[in-house]
Amino acid sequence: MTIALTMGDPSGIGPEITVAAWQALRGSGPAFVVLADPSLVGAYAPMHIVAGADLGRFAETIPVLPIPLAAAAVPGAPDAANAPAIIASIEQAVRLALSGAATAIVTNPISKAVLKSAGFPHPGHTEFLAALTGTTGHEAMMLVAPELRVVPVTIHVSLRQALDMLTTERIIEAARTAQAALRRDFAIEQPRLAIAGLNPHAGELGHMGDEEQRIIAPAIAALRAEGIDATGPWPPDTMFTAGARGKYDVAICHYHDQALIPLKTLDMWNGVNVTLGLPIVRTSPDHGTAFDIAGTGRAHPASLIAALRLAAEIARNRNR
């Protein structure tokens, strides 16, 4: 079992959390190979160069598959000249996973602004990975924290656009993808899906919005007709309390912050992003490049460590 860990933006916190994750996991695993410019890790820890998804002496030195940078990486000062290397690291990780040489990929944070300025056309990792694996349109994002799993039906769009995009079909698609992933990747045989309401108090029978009756309830009925244990629509403000969380395996949410506010409020540092609907296993830390603290030693590696552990767990579950 080898995980391919991408470089991410070399001017963000990726290099330092990568080294910290290796220090935390070198004894216990899971083991990983870093696809990055050797200078990024070599300055902070012992490393050895590998040619593919080889681990070598993982417990003693960090395996690095070289992806050379065009410009020196300055912490906190991203450089669009390095966009091709950032992208190449992701492409190479996907190749290793598709070929079976790597059992999973974990991605360090990238900056959409940096990649966009270099002509990168994708909104983010998730869509790029879907394109690389030929599964565009079926990808979904699950956020996993120790106490909560959430899948947002709409993601990186304005709140108004999220309302316009919400359809019965989109909810059904996200719920089916979540159901399949919970069975295959999380080894939950009968997953329980809690479908959120959209409006305050889930609309109170149409008094405050009718999306619950018009869009969400039909999706729940269709899912139940397929044998999926979907319930709701639940009042959004009470479905994430400690008592409520124990009653479901995933919350299907309608917009970014309905999913992300409870998850990050509960646990800022241990959240993991899992991409569902891909042929490969992919997780990532649930935070950005954090250019503002890059190089200061203040970055927390907890989310990356959790992402590496979860990637290994999913790969094991898929190979049962």
Place this chain on the structure above:
Amino acid sequence: MTIALTMGDPSGIGPEITVAAWQALRGSGPAFVVLADPSLVGAYAPMHIVAGADLGRFAETIPVLPIPLAAAAVPGAPDAANAPAIIASIEQAVRLALSGAATAIVTNPISKAVLKSAGFPHPGHTEFLAALTGTTGHEAMMLVAPELRVVPVTIHVSLRQALDMLTTERIIEAARTAQAALRRDFAIEQPRLAIAGLNPHAGELGHMGDEEQRIIAPAIAALRAEGIDATGPWPPDTMFTAGARGKYDVAICHYHDQALIPLKTLDMWNGVNVTLGLPIVRTSPDHGTAFDIAGTGRAHPASLIAALRLAAEIARNRNR
């Protein structure tokens, strides 16, 4: 110091949490008089009849100012015939507070559906209290939990309507009301206001919605020009984490669930609703009538107890 505690819906959990709150507070205070049909509390605890906001022997028996019910109260089975008594209890509490006989009012939960069927024209307590005190249009709701205070700019409307209603003026008005309340009622001399963004990541400079630039940032600039310590717009998903919460005294939120999801996720049972902008002090527990568990003994009195304590604290701060 006497608090007037209203009856709420007599078929909900109001009577049982009232008795439980008296048991918790009879020794330490704050003391309160219950404005209700004597049968509601007399069945569970010793009580004595009073004619106004008299406390009598609060440590030994519950003071009850009688408001007779038209029909016997059956737990879990609300009866519109009791709507006049429910309303009279609120009106009487307001009279006691306006006259100075009571230092604050605390309201037990009501059912909007029950009151509506009896012709009650107000969306809820808050608007009714504003009408009774001649302050309609200036009322605002603050939710207070041990770790977080929030003020939603829009409240009981659909999410789509909340987007349509959001204006620079409404944000400014809510923030001014919150600022004044934090100084007068919470004794915070220089309140720090965190103004939420609306869209994912606060819009990422207009890439996902422009309300931050068009509506929210101008409100923050206007507030700062008035000398109010307002900051933002903050990304909604990271502003409620433990680290972020310590940096402000109140979060100004744009829609019901942006405020209520983090508050209830953090603390389901100790939240208190405080009405701002009224000439009287009013708090209430942050939950509904809970008809489904009324009479079963499963209701938690914690939120009502917290509401009584906070009402007393606010009254003390106002009288400094």
